[in-house]
Amino acid sequence: MKRKIGLVVGVALVLVWCLLPVAWILALSFKSQAAVSNGSDPGFLPLDSFAGWSNYADVWADEQFRRAILNSIGISLISTLLSVIIATLAAYAIARLEFRGKKAVLSVALAIAMFPVVSLVSPLFDLWRTIGLYDTWPGLILPYMSFTLPLAIWTLTAFFREIPWEMEQAAQVDGATSWQAFRKVIVPLAAPGVFTAAILTFFFAWNDFVFGITLTSTEAARPIPAALSFFVGPDPFQRPASLLAAAAVIATIPIVLIVLVFQRKIVAGLTSGAVKG
Amino acid sequence: MSAIKLKNIVKRYGDGFPAVNDVSIDIADGEFVILVGPSGCGKSTLLRMIVGLEDITDGELSIGEKVVNDLPPRERNLAMVFQNYALYPHLSVYENIAFPLRLAKAPDDEVDTKVREASATLELDEHLERKPGNLSGGQRQRVAMGRAIVREADAFLFDEPLSNLDAKLRGQMRTEIARLQKKLGITTVYVTHDQTEAMTLGDRVAVLKKGVLQQLATPRELYENPGNLFVAGFIGSPPMNFLPAEVEGTQLKLPFGTVEIGEEKAAKGRDKGLLIAGIRPEHFEDASLSDKASDGSTFSAPVDFVEWLGHETYAYVPFEAPAEVKERLAELEKDLDGEGLRTQLVVSLDGATTIKQGEDAKLWVDASKIHLFDPSSGENLTVDAEHAGEIHGRAMAEAAALPD
Incomplete structure (x- = not known):
């Protein structure tokens, strides 16, 4: 049981370590351009500044x-x-x-x-x-x-x-x-x-x-x-x-x-x- | 279908070592020939030269009327079953069997008919769509055979096809192969190190030692008239007993006593000093159970161990041999892939015998079946040349002269 918990924690750590940058980029790609420039929405998730697919469309x-x-x-x-x-x-x-x-x-x-x-x-x-x-x-x-x-x-x-x-x-x-x-x-x-x-x-x-x-x-x-x-x-x-x-x-x-x-x-x-x- | 002729075939590797040395065998159309010998005797090399996977250094190989020395394997039209089956793991059983036909660009309906025919013969019908990885050893073996029989090859070549199967399956597949060969009537060359397979399957058996052909004969001839010590020791299980012996008059002096062998046989061994007598285990009998026990061929010997198998009993009788014979026998044992542990006589008695270990037993020996061998050359002095197939004179000495 103890080993199982250790395994789960270990896997979670590795996953966070590997996927955090990806998640960050994903989150960033959905924020509006303006909000990123003036730092109005410093959180991880694009809450106030959600830009939908507009960035993708622009690119x-x-x-x-x-x-x-x-x-x-x-x-x-x-x-x-x-x-x-x-x-x-x-x-x-x-x-x-x-x-x-x-x-x-x-x-x-x-x-x-x-x-x-x-x-x-x-x-x-x-x-x-x-x-x-x-x-x-x-x-x-x-x-x-x-x-x-x-x-x-x-x-x-x-x-x-x-x-x-x-x-x-x-x-x-x-x-x-x-x-x-x-x-x-x-x-x-x-x-x-x-x-x-x-x-x-x-x-x-x-x-x-x-x-x-x-x-x-x-x-x-x-x-x-x-x-x-x-x-x-x-x-x-x-x-x-x-x-x-x-x-x-x-x-x-x-x-x-x-x-x-x-x-x-x-x-x-x-x-x-x-x-x- | 074709005859295969091997004429003075030699295989020499880069270092000059002859793996196959001057072997000549005529294999008749439809004949089942076995190449047998202990490991490293060149039997597989010989087979691979026939199929074309190994170059022939010297000599002439013809299939049918055609010399095929320089033809690549695909132009020889032979089918081969490999020791480890060599199935194509990425193809289904059906496609494995169909592979040679697909290469020959056969039309689909012809492929289908032939594959189904082969699979019916080999009882593979319900496995046709499976991959070789999911099959048992015996099934894989049958697929490998299916791949061989599906194309009308001139001959079948088998390279120790049963050595990877367990004992029970091996017996069944052995019968299956024999039946199939008789049914198809196709020329077959079969390599094995197992003398039981050699005896039961072959029309004729070629015994090889260090690349030198020792004797080529029917199983019965090999068994009853071995050309030399090597063949005598190789064929038969339990193996032939070898005892130090000397001829005096018409009597043969053995470690346990003297046996009357008759003038004809005695003359062949007289004045030759110390000889080796070869007697098969079943040519002994418990004197109390034999009605022929009175003809002067009985002797008494200490039995140190008995194995009762029901229908027969093996009794072991230790004996001391002179150094000269002992050395020769140890050498022979090494050639036969065995270990010369002790000099002992193995006698096969009727299952009804009451001889117990530790007792002295009265044994009778069938003197007419005794063979006498020359210890230095290994040659059988009492061979019945008319019933011994082809014996290659001095073959044993030739093989002995080669480096290990």
Whole structure:
């Protein structure tokens, strides 16, 4: 009984710790702009200053904001897709094939993942401007991929290693080419790994601020976190705090959706029943 | 359906170690051949070379009339059941069985007919929509077999398919496999380390040791005419007894007394010094229960332990062996994956016997069934070559010369 109470209290504490900022932003997004500026409603809940959906409507009416959301969704999805495809193939090769420099590939990948992002920004800025990638989608997709690939490769390699060799051999005896065996047996079995890698990659791309703000200059490619920092309300001398809060909430929605969708796919023990064990 | 011909097949790994050494086996169309031997004897490697999952270092493998050495597994048209079943966990039982057909791009109605036919044969009908993860071991085993029988493969290959099942189920599945093979009449190669499976299933059995083929014969020939000590010790349960022996005249001197073996047999072992006599447990009998007990082949021996099983009784008789024989037997025991604990005679007597442990028992031995082995080469000196299948001369010595 005592332990149960402890557990409940502990869980509650963690929940408050994690969700308080979210709740704060949500509350803020429903307060009226004026009340936030002159501090007339300092409470947590928007009581006197309840603004309804007006902040959301205002933000959504902003052409730049819609454009930034589109950029973010497009760039994140494309880098996730490419990253997962390349990582799947690479991880399969690392897990299954014997080749020289296998260890080197893995350690270099890890080293890249540990490389500080900031140190790459200025060289990339110069390079991208020279070759014309500055302020374009590919200009962001490329650095996102190079930072998420190592993690994806490591995750997937671990998953592929867990899949028994026999699965593939059975498929080959059943008449499959190596490619068919990979596509019809190995990839479905590695699905939890593939989706884990996809979520990690998507998060990285969606949340990135440093690349987003330095490698873009216009709404042609500027993603949402960078766009938020440039966000100005109708009055340039007043920080539009409640508008920003509403924008932040909207920017969170795709992440929540993605997690909900992918989470179902990350079912542990999908390989159970393949072999006796 | 096709015959499979293995001609001087060799498998050598990177370090030069031969896992399979110069094995030749002709498997006739529709024949059930067992590859048997203790762990590490190369039987699985041989099977995997037939199916194409392992490269063939040297020699020639043909299926039907076609040499298939360099063909990938999918072009050999063989079906294989793996030791751990290797079912596809993301597919239902139906799709697991249908998998080879789907790969062959068979039309849906044909797939359906064949899958249902296979599932009816294997009594899997009520499980078709389930996932392999929810099935019992025996059911998974049947699904793996369904996947094999659904396509008209040239041959079935089984890699220790029953070793993951419990004893009762293993017996049932063994009969099931034998019945299925007879029904389909399909060439089958079956790998096992279990000599009971080997004896009951096979038309012919190939006994392997360290990658060297020791003897290829019917179960009965193997049992009655083992080509060497290794085969003799491997086939049969409880195993054949090995006793130090010497031939004097027409008499065989055993630790418990002398036995008359007749001129023909004695001539083969005369003047060869110390020999090893091999006698199966059931070739002994309680002298008081036997009406043949008068022909000079009875002796008295101290029984130190008795196991009564109802229909028969095992009696254990310890004996001392000369160092030379003892060493040879310990070595043999190691080859057979066992442990040479003590030199003892196991005799299988009628269940009606009243012999008790701690007593001296009068035992009769069927002298006509005694085999004599050369202790150094391990070869059976008294083998009836006409009824012993193919014995590969010096196979045991060859295997012994290989590194462990």
